[in-house]
Amino acid sequence: MDNAVETSEGPPPVPAKPRQPARAPTARAATEPRAGGPTRRRVKRDPGDQIETRILAAAIEEFAEHGFAGARIERISSQAGTVDRMLYYYYGNKERLYQAVLEQIYADMIGAQRNFVQPDDPVAAMRQLIEHAWDHYAASPKLVRLLMNENLLRGRHIQLSEQIGPTSFPLVETVTRILEAGQARGVFRADATPDHTLMTIMSLGFFYLSNQYTCSAWLGGDLMKKTRRTAWRAHICRVVLDHLATGAPRA
Numbered sequence: 001m002d003n004a005v006e007t008s009e010g011p012p013p014v015p016a017k018p019r020q021p022a023r024a025p026t027a028r029a030a031t032e033p034r035a036g037g038p039t040r041r042r043v044k045r046d047p048g049d050q051i052e053t054r055i056l057a058a059a060i061e062e063f064a065e066h067g068f069a070g071a072r073i074e075r076i077s078s079q080a081g082t083v084d085r086m087l088y089y090y091y092g093n094k095e096r097l098y099q100a101v102l103e104q105i106y107a108d109m110i111g112a113q114r115n116f117v118q119p120d121d122p123v124a125a126m127r128q129l130i131e132h133a134w135d136h137y138a139a140s141p142k143l144v145r146l147l148m149n150e151n152l153l154r155g156r157h158i159q160l161s162e163q164i165g166p167t168s169f170p171l172v173e174t175v176t177r178i179l180e181a182g183q184a185r186g187v188f189r190a191d192a193t194p195d196h197t198l199m200t201i202m203s204l205g206f207f208y209l210s211n212q213y214t215c216s217a218w219l220g221g222d223l224m225k226k227t228r229r230t231a232w233r234a235h236i237c238r239v240v241l242d243h244l245a246t247g248a249p250r251a
Contacts, residue, residue, distance in 0.1 A: 051090075055086065063098055064142035065145075102164070114170050122178050129178060175198045188245070204236045
């Protein structure tokens with residue numbers, strides 16, 4: 001994947017407008033009399049800023065498929081059923097649109113993390129958290145591809161985002177809470193850390209999905225078959241819970 005940096009595809013036809021504008025520039029909210037002529041027909045707006053919603057959805061598809069460097073504004077506008085001018089109106093340039101895409105997929109991931117309901121039993125809670133994290137990755141192939149591309153770009157766009165930060169992710173607090181509860185009850189080893197636990201969970205899931213094509217080729221089987229995905233989900237649980245068990249050998 002080409003990881004060259006591209007900030008825009010030519011100067012924007014109109015000045016960039018601040019994010020989340022109240023109205024699109026070509027829409028009319030009500031009937032207007034025209035001086036010296038008949039009354040204009042009412043033109044229906046796209047309710048709820050659906051144009052911007054369509055642009056963002058099309059941009060997620062385009063950037064996930066082609067990466068930042070390979071994505072094209074004209075393909076995004078065509079897929080969204082609008083014109084290039086509207087993309088520049090809402091986002092200013094390609095780089096800010098890409099940043100909005102990253103913020104959206106992170107918002108979706110954070111929303112999924114907030115939906116996790118923690119059981120009282122720490123072992124059951126950790127198992128369910130692992131399964132929850134895996135299921136979200138497996139159901140979100142665009143998330144995996146976009147994060148791979150952003151890592152090729154050394155995380156430059158995520159670092160510029162004011163919405164994405166170390167305090168944004170409920171999963172960090174959830175893992176810490178479950179781990180501390182298990183340690184207090186003596187079922188998790190005292191030297192286990194939230195950082196290592198979380199990184200183990202995420203890496204075992206992310207690596208499998210991000211490398212599914214190359215691994216399938218040299219392992220001689222489709223890693224995305226349901227039986228193999230289910231077996232790997234169970235394997236992640238065993239690896240993490242065996243490591244956290246109080247009788248596990250120390251590193």
